Amino acid sequence: MCSDAHFYVRIETFVDVLTALSNKNDYSRNQLQMIVGAWVLSGLAEKKSKISLSDGDVSEDDYDKKSLYALLYALYRSMGEVRDEHGERYEFTFNTWGYAWPEAWGPAPTTSRDPQRYGRNAYTGLYHFDAVKKYVADRDGKVHIVEMGCGTGAGAHQVCANVLKQCTYEAVDMQRAAIATCNRKFVPTLNGRLKATCSDATQLARPGGSADFVAVNETHVTEITGVVTEEDERFFKKAHQMLKVNGHIVWGNAIPDPTWKACYAYLESIGFAVREECDVTEEAVRARDEDKRRIDVYVDQCMEAFPAFRIPVLGARKRAEAEVALKNFARNPNTRLYQNMVDGTDTYKVVLLEKTR
Numbered sequence: 575m576c577s578d579a580h581f582y583v584r585i586e587t588f589v590d591v592l593t594a595l596s597n598k599n600d601y602s603r604n605q606l607q608m609i610v611g612a613w614v615l616s617g618l619a620e621k622k623s624k625i626s627l628s629d630g631d632v633s634e635d636d637y638d639k640k641s642l643y644a645l646l647y648a649l650y651r652s653m654g655e656v657r658d659e660h661g662e663r664y665e666f667t668f669n670t671w672g673y674a675w676p677e678a679w680g681p682a683p684t685t686s687r688d689p690q691r692y693g694r695n696a697y698t699g700l701y702h703f704d705a706v707k708k709y710v711a712d713r714d715g716k717v718h719i720v721e722m723g724c725g726t727g728a729g730a731h732q733v734c735a736n737v738l739k740q741c742t743y744e745a746v747d748m749q750r751a752a753i754a755t756c757n758r759k760f761v762p763t764l765n766g767r768l769k770a771t772c773s774d775a776t777q778l779a780r781p782g783g784s785a786d787f788v789a790v791n792e793t794h795v796t797e798i799t800g801v802v803t804e805e806d807e808r809f810f811k812k813a814h815q816m817l818k819v820n821g822h823i824v825w826g827n828a829i830p831d832p833t834w835k836a837c838y839a840y841l842e843s844i845g846f847a848v849r850e851e852c853d854v855t856e857e858a859v860r861a862r863d864e865d866k867r868r869i870d871v872y873v874d875q876c877m878e879a880f881p882a883f884r885i886p887v888l889g890a891r892k893r894a895e896a897e898v899a900l901k902n903f904a905r906n907p908n909t910r911l912y913q914n915m916v917d918g919t920d921t922y923k924v925v926l927l928e929k930t931r
């Protein structure tokens with residue numbers, strides 16, 4: 575967490591919450607209040623908002639993912655336990671859109687009253703492939719997983735506790751606040767099987783050939799249409815370096831549809847084979863429809879927690895921007911990212927890749 579003295583010196587630079595926050599800080603609730611206050615007041619000098627009020631869209635050039643997730647994870651943590659749409663209490667930890675469990679995959683691993691069931695489905699679904707089940711059984715369940723972009727580790731916990739109960743797991747994310755949540759909430763419950771590491775996953779130094787699986791669940795990479803960026807290349811090369819031969823990447827995400835093909839071509843060029851690909855876009859849209867009320871109720875609770883949104887005129891304007899942006903990041907119905915899944919601009923796939931050389 576940054577010291578208050580350091581924080582006050584830099585407060586004026588926090589007005590743009592989409593670019594100015596640091597992934598190396600775990601902002602306290604008070605600091606978050608000041609950041610939001612400064613952002614609301616920045617409306618005085620702002621000519622045009624970066625956030626579309628009609629659908630929450632923010633252009634790729636207008637935000638930095640380090641700042642965006644620093645804000646989101648500090649927010650989730652500072653909100654603590656919240657109410658779902660039925661009034662049940664839970665902590666918002668899955669930063670995951672997820673999907674309704676596909677019927678063809680057998681019985682669902684979650685119940686309809688679990689507020690974070692779609693995230694749990696997504697992590698469970700990474701290991702639904704028969705080839706994965708055989709690989710795990712051949713090793714008596716003792717497999718090692720490295721997750722690149724784990725967020726709070728909620729999914730890592732789901733896998734260790736309910737899916738692969740003998741595995742060991744290293745959960746990696748570049749956001750300090752997310753890793754702090756993992757260390758507080760999930761690591762202590764798993765008897766040393768789960769380790770949480772704060773790092774840019776592309777810069778991890780791990781022995782080559784040490785992982786059976788590299789898990790990638792809605793990690794914020796491969797976002798550019800039809801293009802494998804330099805960061806994406808480093809990301810996949812790192813996965814290749816850490817995996818054993820015949821080990822697997824298990825990868826689920828909703829990304830621009832042409833990007834899948836571009837990634838497969840790159841992955842094949844560095845020694846992977848695409849073994850299976852399941853398109854769950856329809857189930858992902860259904861999940862967002864069914865999750866809408868929970869997200870609406872969550873966003874309302876967040877807005878109420880920040881008095882700065884009650885500043886006359888400016889507060890209401892910034893509240894409207896914050897609401898629609900949070901809903902867009904959650905791919906709530908009537909937002910740009912939701913619409914992208916409905917019209918096929920983005921497709922949600924769950925993919926199994928094997929390292930062949």
Ligand SMILES: C[S@@+](CC[C@H](N)C(=O)[O-])C[C@H]1O[C@@H](n2cnc3c(N)ncnc32)[C@H](O)[C@@H]1O
Pocket residue numbers: 639643667668669670722723724725726728729746747748749752773774775776791792793794795
């Ligand atoms: C939408 S969130 C998903 C988090 C988590 N997998 C989940 O499903 O709850 C995307 C995550 O990718 C992480 N991320 C993106 N690029 C990364 C990188 N190069 N190294 C580590 N984490 C990264 C972000 O910090 C963020 O936590």
